[in-house]
Every structure is written in structure tokens, then in C-alpha cells.
Amino acid sequence: MTESTAHGQPGTGPVGPVDASVVPRYAGIATYARLPRIEDVPRADVAVVGVPFDTGVSYRPGTRFGPSHVRESSRLLRPYNPAQDVSPFAVAQVVDAGDFPVNPFDIQEAVLEVERAATELGERATRIVTIGGDHTIALPLLRAVAKQHGPVAVLHFDAHLDTWDTYFGAPVTHGTPFRRASEEGLIDLTASCHVGTRGPLYSKQDLEDDERLGFSIVSSEYVEEHGAEAAIQRMRDRIGDKPLYISVDIDVLDPAHAPGTGTPEAGGLTSRELLRFLRSLGDKHIVGADVVEVSPAYDHAQMTGIAASHVVYELVTLLAAQAERMRGAE
Numbered sequence: 285m286t287e288s289t290a291h292g293q294p295g296t297g298p299v300g301p302v303d304a305s306v307v308p309r310y311a312g313i314a315t316y317a318r319l320p321r322i323e324d325v326p327r328a329d330v331a332v333v334g335v336p337f338d339t340g341v342s343y344r345p346g347t348r349f350g351p352s353h354v355r356e357s358s359r360l361l362r363p364y365n366p367a368q369d370v371s372p373f374a375v376a377q378v379v380d381a382g383d384f385p386v387n388p389f390d391i392q393e394a395v396l397e398v399e400r401a402a403t404e405l406g407e408r409a410t411r412i413v414t415i416g417g418d419h420t421i422a423l424p425l426l427r428a429v430a431k432q433h434g435p436v437a438v439l440h441f442d443a444h445l446d447t448w449d450t451y452f453g454a455p456v457t458h459g460t461p462f463r464r465a466s467e468e469g470l471i472d473l474t475a476s477c478h479v480g481t482r483g484p485l486y487s488k489q490d491l492e493d494d495e496r497l498g499f500s501i502v503s504s505e506y507v508e509e510h511g512a513e514a515a516i517q518r519m520r521d522r523i524g525d526k527p528l529y530i531s532v533d534i535d536v537l538d539p540a541h542a543p544g545t546g547t548p549e550a551g552g553l554t555s556r557e558l559l560r561f562l563r564s565l566g567d568k569h570i571v572g573a574d575v576v577e578v579s580p581a582y583d584h585a586q587m588t589g590i591a592a593s594h595v596v597y598e599l600v601t602l603l604a605a606q607a608e609r610m611r612g613a614e
């Protein structure tokens with residue numbers, strides 16, 4: 285037995301990651317953070333799952349290889365998160381649920397498959413953190429979440445608005461998930477927010493549409509001008525106490541921090557800023573999260589993979605701590 289448990293002994297707590305003092309980190313098959321597979325435990329509080337899908341992209345492809353790259357880049361993560369003062373894998377059962385096998389040739393079919401698989405996984409795991417895949421997958425993930433919780437506040441970290449209407453006549457792409465989600469009534473129009481938005485748009489109308497669709501914007505320029513603390517304040521005020529879904533497009537980071545992505549834009553956040561934003565959400569009611577748009581072919585030295593693996597780690601920590609709080613309240 286090379287897996288540690290919450291209390292150091294088998295059978296007395298959550299099954300933790302493979303112990304790096306027994307099996308070197310670089311050995312063995314990669315699950316996220318070397319966690320157990322979902323098949324190895326009776327039930328999970330938090331499941332990390334991959335969606336290797338990139339048929340919705342408008343520019344550089346390759347995010348179908350995102351989940352395996354992020355797993356491979358997560359081998360060095362350790363079990364205690366000092367920034368949140370939580371040992372996520374000890375206070376909750378966190379697992380890797382593998383990948384949803386989705387159709388690479390038919391977007392509409394893939395989107396149905398993701399919704400179905402997420403709904404099914406929701407029966408075995410209380411909360412899901414999804415690794416993409418391109419941003420198209422946020423639409424079926426939000427459909428699955430809204431079925432359970434009703435319209436949710438969407439906290440969307442991204443260089444892009446992703447509230448555009450169609451590309452080449454296609455309504456379901458990685459540039460359109462939040463317009464479709466808003467039209468379908470999946471999001472709370474009073475509490476949703478983009479963070480880190482920047483770069484050229486098609487026209488000023490994009491911003492007017494975006495506001496009508498229910499989003500406010502804390503732009504990358506705002507973060508630079510007013511600092512992270514003021515940005516966090518605005519973001520937190522906007523989402524309030526609504527059920528919260530967090531969607532992180534890794535291109536919210538500057539290409540200097542995350543080159544491995546399909547539609548990079550100059551002038552983005554640092555990984556330090558993004559991690560800080562996430563760590564500020566410890567008191568929110570989080571119903572799900574995703575980290576998307578990691579495209580390994582454009583990555584260098586695992587920079588993007590490592591950034592994404594740490595983003596997932598902060599999200600998992602928030603959800604593990606929340607699971608512990610919920611258990612305490614029972």
C-alpha cells in the first residue's frame with residue numbers, strides 16, 4: 285500500500301495520494317496529484333475529471349491533450365496547502381475520475397455526452413472540477429450544474445468574453461458558451477462576472493451584448509490600475525452569496541505565464557494574481573469549476589501545465605474545505 289490516508293493508517297480516513305517518500309513522484313501512471321482513481325473508493329467529495337475535446341476552437345487546436353498534460357504536470361503537488369491552511373486530500377475524499385470519452389467529430393453530440401457524463405458523475409461525487417478541453421465544454425457543464433442548483437453565478441476568468449453569438453454559423457463553440465448559457469437561463473444575471481478580460485474585440489457592441497447577457501467585467505487593465513485587492517473586492521461583491529460556478533480559461537494568464545493555449549492575448553494576469561483571486565473565495569458556496577484551454581503543443585517546460593495544475597489545486601482545496609464544513613454542519 286503506497287497511498288497515505290488522512291490519519292496515516294489505512295481505512296481510517298480518505299484515501300490520499302501516492303506517498304512521494306515511498307514512490308518517487310516521477311514513477312507510476314499519472315492521475316491528478318497522484319490521487320486514487322474513482323474506482324478505488326466508495327464515494328468522493330471532489331472528483332477531478334478530464335474532457336479531452338477541442339472541436340470547438342476558432343484558432344490553434346490541441347486542448348484535447350490538456351487533461352493528460354495537466355495530470356503529468358501535477359506530480360509535484362504536495363498534500364498541505366499553506367495558502368488556505370487546508371490539507372485538501374485529508375479533509376475530503378478527492379479522486380481522479382479519468383476522462384469523459386466524447387465525440388471528436390460532432391460538437392452537438394459531444395456536448396450532450398458531456399452533460400450526461402457530468403450528471404452521472406454527480407451521483408458518485410459531490411463536486412466536480414473539470415480539466416479541458418476547449419471552452420465549449422463549459423456549456424454542458426453549466427447545464428448539468430443548473431439542473432441541480434438552478435441558475436448559478438458564473439465567475440469567469442478569461443482573456444475573452446466568450447459571449448459571442450456564432451462562428452461560421454456554428455452556435456456552440458469555445459467563443460460562445462456563456463451566451464448560450466445566458467439564453468438558456470443557466471446563469472444568474474445579477475451575479476456573474478468576467479475577470480482578466482482584455483484585448484481586441486469585434487466591435488463595441490460585444491460589450492453591450494455581454495452586459496445584457498448578465499456579466500460585469502473586472503478587466504486585466506483594472507487589476508493593473510487598482511491592484512488585486514480592489515479587483516477581489518469587486519469580484520466578491522458581484523457574486524455575493526449565490527451558488528457559484530468558477531470557469532478558468534488558462535489564457536486569462538499572460539502568455540509569459542501560460543504560452544500553451546490556443547488564443548493567446550498579451551497583457552494578462554500573472555499566475556500569482558490568479559491564485560490569489562481563487563484563494564479569496566473560501567467562504568463562497570461553490571457548486572463546480574473547470575480549467576480549460578491548455579494546449580500542450582504550444583507549452584514550454586510545462587509552464588502552462590504547472591500553472592493549470594496549481595489552479596486546479598486551489599479549486600480542489602476550496603471544495604475540500606467546503607465539504608468538511610458541510611459535514612460539520614450536518
Ligand SMILES: N=C(N)NCCCC(=O)O
Pocket residue numbers: 342343419444446458459533535547577
Ligand atoms: N475561449 C477562448 N479561449 N477563446 C475564444 C476566442 C474566440 C475568437 O476566436 O474570437
Ligand SMILES: [Zn+2]
Pocket residue numbers: 442443444533535536547577
Ligand atoms: Zn480565452
Ligand SMILES: [Zn+2]
Pocket residue numbers: 419442444446458533577
Ligand atoms: Zn474562454
